[in-house]
Amino acid sequence: MVAHLLPPQVHVFVRDWLSANHVLLKSPAGNVLVDTGYVRHAPLTLSLLATSRGLGSEPLAQIVNTHCHSDHMGGNAAVSRAYGCGIAVPEGEAAAIEAWDGRALLLDYADQTAEPFTPSMVLRTGDTYVWGDLAWEAIAAPGHDMGAMCFHNAEHGILISGDALWEHGFGLVMPPEIDAAALPATRTTLERLAALEVRVVIPGHGEPFAAFDAALERAMRRVEAFEADPMRAARHVLKALLTFTLLDRRALPLADMPAYVERVSIYREFNARFFRMPPADLAEFLIAELERAGAVRREGGSLCPMAAAAG
Numbered sequence: 001m002v003a004h005l006l007p008p009q010v011h012v013f014v015r016d017w018l019s020a021n022h023v024l025l026k027s028p029a030g031n032v033l034v035d036t037g038y039v040r041h042a043p044l045t046l047s048l049l050a051t052s053r054g055l056g057s058e059p060l061a062q063i064v065n066t067h068c069h070s071d072h073m074g075g076n077a078a079v080s081r082a083y084g085c086g087i088a089v090p091e092g093e094a095a096a097i098e099a100w101d102g103r104a105l106l107l108d109y110a111d112q113t114a115e116p117f118t119p120s121m122v123l124r125t126g127d128t129y130v131w132g133d134l135a136w137e138a139i140a141a142p143g144h145d146m147g148a149m150c151f152h153n154a155e156h157g158i159l160i161s162g163d164a165l166w167e168h169g170f171g172l173v174m175p176p177e178i179d180a181a182a183l184p185a186t187r188t189t190l191e192r193l194a195a196l197e198v199r200v201v202i203p204g205h206g207e208p209f210a211a212f213d214a215a216l217e218r219a220m221r222r223v224e225a226f227e228a229d230p231m232r233a234a235r236h237v238l239k240a241l242l243t244f245t246l247l248d249r250r251a252l253p254l255a256d257m258p259a260y261v262e263r264v265s266i267y268r269e270f271n272a273r274f275f276r277m278p279p280a281d282l283a284e285f286l287i288a289e290l291e292r293a294g295a296v297r298r299e300g301g302s303l304c305p306m307a308a309a310a311g
């Protein structure tokens with residue numbers, strides 16, 4: 001546990017893989033919430049916020065996003081409505097949000113959803129924001145998402161890393177054939193983070209952790225593995241997205257999986273580009289790989305996730 005490394009006004013709600021963690025930064029000057037989870041979990045997000053560990057009956061002044069994927073911004077609209085607060089997004093996300101670009105935001109393109117919202121403020125790289133009486137520098141963290149940011153508090157050595165760095169890896173990164181900039185940017189981001197003074201990382205998914213150098217090392221090994229084998233990166237993207245969708249839907253009919261990988265754009269595009277298999281073969285390949293990894297199981301004609309989606 002690293003809770004003792006966090007000052008008392010920093011509250012972390014550790015969620016799961018469908019909803020990203022929330023970080024509540026409390027201050028009499030205005031409470032700030034970093035990331036709001038997946039849209040289907042919005043009622044749970046609101047009830048967590050209303051607990052005494054959260055806001056209780058206090059107001060929320062602002063929502064902030066590390067990046068605008070469905071598991072980080074999905075609750076923005078609902079939370080903003082409930083508290084009447086504004087939403088700040090990284091400058092690199094503003095255009096995609098304004099256009100509600102389903103491809104850039106990995107929404108319909110990847111069979112995910114989120115409720116549209118209007119940002120009230122754009123966060124600029126290199127600027128410092130005071131949230132929870134702490135100074136946070138906005139650090140560009142492109143790679144997994146080219147517009148993503150991390151937030152660093154130098155005083156306590158806290159890094160809110162989003163999906164740029166987890167204890168074991170980072171969020172999916174597009175292979176070079178899809179986005180030539182993504183993997184090099186991931187490497188640069190890790191190098192940039194390595195230069196920071198960090199005592200505790202609050203990742204987008206998983207428990208906060210203190211072993212920053214070890215996490216960076218593992219992340220860099222993963223970058224190198226993807227650099228060496230773009231097919232590995234392509235497989236990883238589809239497997240991660242299918243696992244995510246299963247957490248959302250809880251089950252998909254096995255008989256529909258060939259049609260699914262033909263219907264949802266990212267699977268169809270990746271198949272044409274990388275796999276070149278009949279849809280039924282691609283579906284079977286992905287399912288078998290995920291079964292082997294212990295991420296899914298077949299049950300009575302359905303494909304089900306192994307991990308619980310609750311929380």
Ligand SMILES: [Zn+2]
Nearest residue numbers: 069145163171
């Ligand atoms: Zn993400």
